[in-house]
Amino acid sequence: MEEVQALNLRLADVLNLNYAAALLGWDQQTYMPSGGANARAEQLATLSKLAHELFVDDDTARLIENAEAAVKDADPDSDDAALVRVIRHDFDIQTKLPTSLVTAIARETTLAHEVWAKARAENDFAGFAPTLEKIYDLMRQKAEALGYEERPYDALLDEYEPGMKTNDVETLFAGLREDLVPFVAAIFERLDHVDESLLHEQYDVDKQAEFGLAVIKQLGYDMTRGRQDKAVHPFTTGFSINDIRITTRYYPDYLPTALFGSIHETGHAMYEQGCAQKYEGTALAGGVSLGVHESQSRLWENIVGRSRGFWNHYYPALQATFPQQFGSVSVDEFYRMINAVSRSLIRVEADEVTYNLHIMLRFEMENDLLEGKLAVADAPAAWNAKMEQYMGIVPPTDAKGILQDVHWSSGLVGYFPTYSLGNFLSVQYWDQALKDVPAIPEQIEQGNFEPLLAWLRENIHQYGRKYWPQELTQRVTGEKIQTRSFVRYLKNKYTAIYDL
Structure with a gap:
């Protein structure tokens, strides 16, 4: 459908930004020298910010609505209907997250990997504890932004296992x-x-x-x-x-x-x-x-x-x-x-x-x-x-x-x-x-x-x-x-x- 194709075209840039971030993440854990951590954190924060802003803006919302109208009477089992359903699910989640929070999580977790690797090698939990405090603070903010009916963990679990409580x-x-x-x-x-x-x-x-x-x-x-x-x-x-x-x-x-x-x-x-x-x-x-x-x-x-x-x-x-x-x-x-x-x-x-x-x-x-x-x-x-x-x-x-x-x-x-x-x-x-x-x-x-x-x-x-x-x-x-x-x-x- 033309409306679904337009939505796909729009989101191709989001996917490519996310893939580029994933490639930098793979490099960090395989070949990047540990001294590159600070720069890599900023690079990944930028890519996460751009992908999030592009995905949650008004143009994306309009394209999703157009695609939903186009597949309203389509077979629910069709690829087009499934695609729009999945994108709506992702969009509803991402629009609840402030770009500033997405950026902060990307930056902090990139830095945290190197801190964790060093702490693990040196058996130094105290050296990792302040970073872990920051991460759990960010996760609480994320859970509150996403919203939940019963447990804050529900909001985070759903990201990995949709529908599970x-x-x-x-x-x-x-x-x-x-x-x-x-x-x-x-x-x-x-x-x-x-x-x-x-x-x-x-x-x-x-x-x-x-x-x-x-x-x-x-x-x-x-x-x-x-x-x-x-x-x-x-x-x-x-x-x-x-x-x-x-x-x-x-x-x-x-x-x-x-x-x-x-x-x-x-x-x-x-x-x-x-x-x-x-x-x-x-x-x-x-x-x-x-x-x-x-x-x-x-x-x-x-x-x-x-x-x-x-x-x-x-x-x-x-x-x-x-x-x-x-x-x-x-x-x-x-x-x-x-x-x-x-x-x-x-x-x-x-x-x-x-x-x-x-x-x-x-x-x-x-x-x-x-x-x-x-x-x-x-x-x-x-x-x-x-x-x-x-x-x-x-x-x-x-x-x-x-x-x-x-x-x-x-x-x-x-x-x-x-x-x-x-x-x-x-x-x-x-x-x-x-x-x-x-x-x-x-x-x-x-x-x-x-x-x-x-x-x-x-x-x-x-x-x-x-x-x-x-x-x-x-x-x-x-x-x-x-x-x-x-x-x-x-x-x-x-x-x-x-x-x-």
Whole structure:
């Protein structure tokens, strides 16, 4: 429609400004010298200001109204109707945010990344605390500007998981906690049943990189439209459907970090690469929510990448890469190692069973910090107390505790619950894929990942942001998000591994 095309043309400049900002953000975390932080903060603040002003001005409002009138009688399932609906949603949010606040958040979070990275390296929470105070003050301002009916967290969560409320997350977590806590306790009684110490030997970083790159290419990551680099904290970013980049990090004394981190980010990247090309340069490009996004990364990392079938295929190649470590180790022993449960300190290295406990901790702390129930100065002690409550351990340092994640320095408050939502959805989608294509496990064992990727492309990836998260899940699985399937998957898998 002519009115929709006019709206798209207008917003192309906004998208390009946002992509340019994303490119500068990628460079900051991969190649920029730390001395460039102040200048980069101003550059990103300028781009954020320009994009926000362009998006929320009266001309954009008029074009949206014209497009809404044009699609009023159109099929609600049409691309045009979906595009206008998504743009209206974004516009209504952004018009509530003063440009001065958007600019301040962009500037402060750019500076905060370098402060956080230094504090983490030096185990210096006190050095990061004033910055964290500023960020949470900005997040409170943002929540108030956006508005909410019940909890300030609702306003921030909606940015990452449209339609989800804080109470919805609490309800899902309550149900999960009821099933998970006794199961975790039973496994904790048998931790010595699996020995994963071999994974902590020395592994040549160049060989790790070569092996990991071969894996993610075979999974389906299109390297003509992507690349992999190193970063302090792994992430995926994109500047077009045809330019989706991932990062990883390598530890010479722990094999799983880079390998499973690369597979995880590849899941994100393949989602973005699978978006329909007709959505390129429009508001429908990209993932519909971070929960759905995380479902893709966790599906590939855990359900596929930590499966016995996957390693029946890849283990001979891994043995050839590291013969000293794995030459005399069976695939069954290796499978148990990479699925070992532990009282882990680090979220990104946590096993499937305990991972969501890390998310519950962060979700609770974010709400308390946002609502003023917890002071930033008291946050490390609160973190440690929750780690002891959930995991039975206390971090020996803040670097392995409250400073481990990049998210707060980036202003991503409201983001963490989407990791658990993604875990739940990954199994829901996987179960449906097996109903539709029962041969997928056998195909994976043969190193053929195309049928699974094709199913994901057909049912999830191609739609981009066309459907809201719960609507998409309902269309794919016949029900909204639930924890039942995830709990069943965990119990079946880990009961066998730990002989419960």
